[in-house]
Amino acid sequence: MKPVKIAMMSLTHGHTRKYYQTLRENSKLDWVASCAEDQAAKDVYDLYDNGVPCYLSAEEMFEKHPDIEAVVLASANEKHLAQVLDCAKRGVHILSMKIPTFDPAEYDKMIEAVDKAGIVCQIELEMHYNPVVKRLQKLIADGEIGKILSVQATNITLSPVWAFPWQGVPEASYGKRVPLKEGDPRFRGGALCDHPHIFDLIRWLTGSDFDFVYSAVAPNLRPDIPVEDMLLVNGKMKDGTAFLFDPSWSRMEERLKVPAPGWEVFPKRMEVNVTVTGEKGSIVCDCFGPNVYHNGAPNDRYTVQYTYFDEWVGLIDEFVDCIRNHKEPKINLRWHRRTIDCMNACYSSIASGMPARV
Amino acid sequence: MNLVEMNKALQWLRDKYAVKADGTLVASAPDSIGADAALKLENGTTATLLPWRPERRFVELKKLIDGKTLEDVSTLRFASMSAEQSLEKLLYRELDLCEYLGESPIVSAFAVTGGKTANVIVKLADGKSCSVECSAALPPGTAEMDRHEIIARRGIACDRVVDTQVPQSSIYQFTANGEKRYTDIDTELFGFSNAEILLIRAAFEVLRQPELADAWNKAGARLVRLTEETLASEKNGTPARFAEEK
Numbered sequence: 001m002k003p004v005k006i007a008m009m010s011l012t013h014g015h016t017r018k019y020y021q022t023l024r025e026n027s028k029l030d031w032v033a034s035c036a037e038d039q040a041a042k043d044v045y046d047l048y049d050n051g052v053p054c055y056l057s058a059e060e061m062f063e064k065h066p067d068i069e070a071v072v073l074a075s076a077n078e079k080h081l082a083q084v085l086d087c088a089k090r091g092v093h094i095l096s097m098k099i100p101t102f103d104p105a106e107y108d109k110m111i112e113a114v115d116k117a118g119i120v121c122q123i124e125l126e127m128h129y130n131p132v133v134k135r136l137q138k139l140i141a142d143g144e145i146g147k148i149l150s151v152q153a154t155n156i157t158l159s160p161v162w163a164f165p166w167q168g169v170p171e172a173s174y175g176k177r178v179p180l181k182e183g184d185p186r187f188r189g190g191a192l193c194d195h196p197h198i199f200d201l202i203r204w205l206t207g208s209d210f211d212f213v214y215s216a217v218a219p220n221l222r223p224d225i226p227v228e229d230m231l232l233v234n235g236k237m238k239d240g241t242a243f244l245f246d247p248s249w250s251r252m253e254e255r256l257k258v259p260a261p262g263w264e265v266f267p268k269r270m271e272v273n274v275t276v277t278g279e280k281g282s283i284v285c286d287c288f289g290p291n292v293y294h295n296g297a298p299n300d301r302y303t304v305q306y307t308y309f310d311e312w313v314g315l316i317d318e319f320v321d322c323i324r325n326h327k328e329p330k331i332n333l334r335w336h337r338r339t340i341d342c343m344n345a346c347y348s349s350i351a352s353g354m355p356a357r358v
Numbered sequence: 359m360n361l362v363e364m365n366k367a368l369q370w371l372r373d374k375y376a377v378k379a380d381g382t383l384v385a386s387a388p389d390s391i392g393a394d395a396a397l398k399l400e401n402g403t404t405a406t407l408l409p410w411r412p413e414r415r416f417v418e419l420k421k422l423i424d425g426k427t428l429e430d431v432s433t434l435r436f437a438s439m440s441a442e443q444s445l446e447k448l449l450y451r452e453l454d455l456c457e458y459l460g461e462s463p464i465v466s467a468f469a470v471t472g473g474k475t476a477n478v479i480v481k482l483a484d485g486k487s488c489s490v491e492c493s494a495a496l497p498p499g500t501a502e503m504d505r506h507e508i509i510a511r512r513g514i515a516c517d518r519v520v521d522t523q524v525p526q527s528s529i530y531q532f533t534a535n536g537e538k539r540y541t542d543i544d545t546e547l548f549g550f551s552n553a554e555i556l557l558i559r560a561a562f563e564v565l566r567q568p569e570l571a572d573a574w575n576k577a578g579a580r581l582v583r584l585t586e587e588t589l590a591s592e593k594n595g596t597p598a599r600f601a602e603e604k
Contacts, residue, residue: 297513314546
């Protein structure tokens with residue numbers, strides 16, 4: 001199979017660096033170029049010494065590398081629409097970060113452009129390629145615990161806003177400045193926007209769609225950011241499955257400009273734990289554990305050293321397979337739209353103080 | 359151990375990562391105290407596999423040492439208990455991990471044995487101490503348990519989380535049929551047992567870095583001697599002593 005000539009764009013997303021190893025090592029890819037959003041993003045990129053040229057404009061990158069077939073859009077959410085439209089115009093396949101947009105009208109434009117261009121547009125929801133999630137999906141599909149009655153899930157992390165400031169800017173993260181609720185000085189665009197995974201996962205586990213959600217925000221752990229960092233969500237799927245999610249930034253962090261050892265204050269900086277109760281039994285699941293643990297440099301704090309990082313490998317494998325074999329990605333724009341609808345409904349519920357239909 | 363499927367997976371990895379060297383996993387001799395499989399190479403030679411070395415928890419523990427997250431390692435505290443593996447097999451692996459994570463060759467070892475158990479104190483050439491608790495006496499059907507703790511002047515690292523005595527799992531399933539546990543460690547090789555995965559990964563590492571074959575063959579031969587002499591040390595009334603390999 002001819003390797004896919006691939007590029008990375010913007011380099012301002014928190015997941016940017018996680019692709020580097022996969023792009024270098026996978027023989028089905030030929031990583032030919034990158035372009036950074038600005039000099040600061042380029043400076044960080046240069047620290048990793050990838051040996052791949054990096055430009056400061058997408059135009060220049062495409063001009064110098066007309067053979068680029070696909071891109072990873074590692075950009076702030078507000079940039080996605082313009083980048084998707086540009087790539088579609090060029091006939092370049094797209095791997096988008098986890099939130100293409102929160103705006104339904106923008107979503108329509110993206111779908112139309114991608115359909116018209118006949119390109120692949122895959123959304124990065126990397127949990128699907130995690131071996132523990134694969135096992136969880138298999139156990140449930142095999143009927144080990146019977147029909148699902150209830151799901152509880154955490155998707156809790158530290159806040160990336162100090163290293164990736166756009167994630168704390170309502171316009172860049174949510175797409176516009178919308179107050180969380182009357183009398184609340186905060187705006188949409190925080191922790192919820194960072195954590196779509198569990199909203200997606202429950203759809204796969206149940207095979208059902210969302211009915212309604214109820215959501216509440218708590219006082220921020222970081223009072224100096226203008227977006228929510230603590231929230232809870234519960235609700236029901238159309239098949240009757242009840243759920244409770246915690247998609248907060250509830251793990252504190254050192255305010256580093258570049259992610260590095262010692263970033264976390266709480267030992268485990270990222271957790272996705274899922275409990276599924278069925279008619280015949282229950283499953284409790286830690287998607288990122290067990291690991292190894294230490295209290296060494298730089299801060300001598302007890303810290304989880306992760307041993308799970310298959311997600312990026314499987315994600316890219318699917319992307320290449322879709323490009324070369326003309327397949328539809330599992331997480332495509334149309335599928336993912338319902339997940340975004342639910343997240344928007346969470347914000348509506350926060351604003352109204354009432355459950356919201358999805 | 360399904361060698362046919364394991365070899366298919368090995369070929370799939372070669373193809374995916376464009377690794378030119380070729381080889382085939384073959385079962386080890388029944389009396390081997392090393393890994394359950396070895397890698398037969400294209401040139402007809404066989405490479406010993408040390409499948410725990412590419413295991414992610416040990417890779418990460420080693421990173422913590424190499425990256426100076428831990429500074430000035432003093433002592434390693436290892437334990438390994440099994441219902442299925444022989445005492446020799448358990449000790450072979452743990453002695454290799456002493457040298458691999460301790461980053462210094464073993465110069466002496468004194469084992470006190472009792473039935474299918476051995477309690478060993480190991481010294482490395484650079485002065486580090488290691489304790490190795492081995493038991494092949496778990497009741498049949500009991501899952502393997504182990505622990506690898508590295509104690510340094512700055513920091514302690516361990517593959518077991520604080521306040522626990524037994525390994526944790528990723529998934530716990532509770533039904534009328536009792537409790538089942540799962541710990542899946544590799545998406546690319548999903549469906550294989552973890553023991554099979556580690557053998558495939560070790561074989562792939564040898565194909566990817568052909569110089570490993572010679573190094574692992576030497577290490578394997580040495581480990582057989584270390585294990586035998588260590589287990590004989592109590593009877594001999596003196597620690598087994600080993601010259602540093604050149």
